[in-house]
Amino acid sequence: MKALRQIGSTVFVLGLFVSVFAGMPWYVMIADDPIVPWWLRISVFCLLGGILVVLATLALEQRTHKASVQEPPPAGSDRMVLLLNSDQVPGRQVTEVLGLVQGHTVFAIWLGKDLSAIVRLILGGELTEYTEMMGSARSTAIERMTAQAAEKGADAVINVRYMTTSVVGSAAELLVYGTAVKLG
DSSP states (O other): OHHHHHHHHHHHHHHHHHIIIIIHHHHHHOTTOOSOOHHHHHHHHHHHHHHHHHHHHHHHHHHHHHHHHHSOOOGGGOOOOEEOSSSSOTTOOEEEEEEEEEEEEEEOOOHHHHHHHHHHHHHOSOOHHHHHHHHHHHHHHHHHHHHHHHHTTOSEEEEEEEEEEEEETTEEEEEEEEEEEEEO
């Protein structure tokens, strides 16, 4: 799926560059000729086809992601890993430090929600679209960190910390990390 999306992105970029950097100068210089040359037609079809391939692969990828999120976790993952933002677990003793564990994700919202948030930004109020996006990012990052801790055989993750950064536009990176430990 990623390879197909990469091909679509490449075809789109090639079509865009040929259309903009060759097609527009051609149109400006030879505006009298009503016949569009074959290379410009191909570049426009590449531009549009590339967008279509990228959108289709992303839609399929999101559909499979939603289906996998709705599936119950495997039977072996019923082990709970305790998450704390302190360096101790009340009433328990840390018997072994297993090391740093982390979960990482970059999330974005689709353009429709982004436009809705812009209107809300003008009118005022909570930007619920971004609140939901960050909640989803936080859940994904925690799941990844917890899975990493469970792989190490941890009973808990202590000193849990979050870090967020704006990547581009309305996309945000979220990193959660902590120390995986065994408890006695």
